[in-house]
Amino acid sequence: MPTEVALLESRALRVEQMGRVDVLDKVKCLVMLPDGIHLRTEGVARYFEVSTEVVKKVTHRHRTELEENGLRTLRGSDLQDFHRDMLSLWAGEGAESYPQAATQLRLFTRRTVLNVAMLLRDSDVARCVRTYLLDAEQDLRAGYASLEHRVTRVESHLAGVGTALQELGPVLNRMSHRLDSLDRRLEATHQVVGAMSVRLSGVSDDVGRLDGRMDALARNLKELNRRNQR
Template sequence: MPSEVALLESRTLRADHAGRVDVLEKVRALRLLPDGIHLSTEAVAQYFEVPAEAVNSIVKRHRDELHSNGLRTLKGAELQAFEMANLAISKDGRAPSYPQGRAHLRLFTRRTVLNIAMLLRDSEVARCVRTYLLDTEEAPRTVIASDPRYDGLEHRVTDLEGSMARIGPALQELGPVLRRMSVRLESLDLRMETMDRRLEAVDVRLDGVDRRLDATNRVVGAMSVRLTDLSEDVADIQRRLPRPPDPRRRRRR
């Protein structure tokens, strides 16, 4: 079994233990960001009970190794997309638990945190993680090697961790899309409500037009009856009037 010093000095040994992220939660609880995958620099420093500068120093000295284990630095549009996705995820009445308003944001996965635990010397929590890792690693490896059901378990854990790291960016890209869709649906609902109100106003106007047409029809009907009566009266008067004398009869006389 390798010693703690060998673990601190050998990148190859650290790579052999990189999949044992389960030991982190057994030592202390991780304070994950709302996406459930990443930690901020402050959360990592809080986990190991060290200043954030100590974590940044480890990152500077072992940047390539940490990047291979999931370390990411977000800037610009990528940072904005991550913030929007996490705002959507954490709409539960509580304030978002990740830092906002920064020019960049460094994200750590569980593998990255375990990697730092195998590099950070001046941290009792990191020592506990290394001790727990080395004490519990040998026995499971013996069982796994002797039982064919567990063949390749370490590789499966590594693949699972890599899949989790890929899910994070997917959620970051999906969050803004869902947010835009929600805004568009709300706008569509408002337009539909406005359309309903306008249709109701049109119905009211049509009812008024119908009533006016009925009144007009009644007036026209009454006028038609009066004109008919008047025509009959004129005909009756014409029949009663005496006829004028025939001028041809006067000439014959």
């Protein structure tokens, strides 16, 4: 697990933590400009409870890294456009209370402020942010370890299931052959029953014809007896 010193010294470790901007508001409320996106140098200094000169020194020393994480410096027409946008959003004390920079303005995003927190040594707030990041990292690693343990247990169970299925394979194969044999015997039985049904149908017709002949014979006998009585 990385330490606070390692986080201060290693840019690679800082890059790994750059997505955790949520920790800033958990440590202390971060007051943004009216656009809800940017802070001025003064706002960053107030957040970390240090002077603006300290923030400027960190910015100068790590400018390239901070620019990769959202630091911008506005001048000329870009600065005028930004002030115009901020004045249109400014509320509360009135437009005259909005502080306008004369020649240039450095803007920080949440991501940039988090980057400063991992660079600023002499700030209790920055130390709290780093501690929060490292604790969250430890919790995350513990969660991964627990998940890995669970996955290992599942894999172990699946291995046992695989062995059982291999042993069950021959049994299922024999059962399949027996079922096929039963299917063939049932088919043969159906054929026999069908043939018997046809033969019984023929017998039924023969019985019907025999009944007809018996009725005719009975009528003839009655007629013969009637004649003899005369």
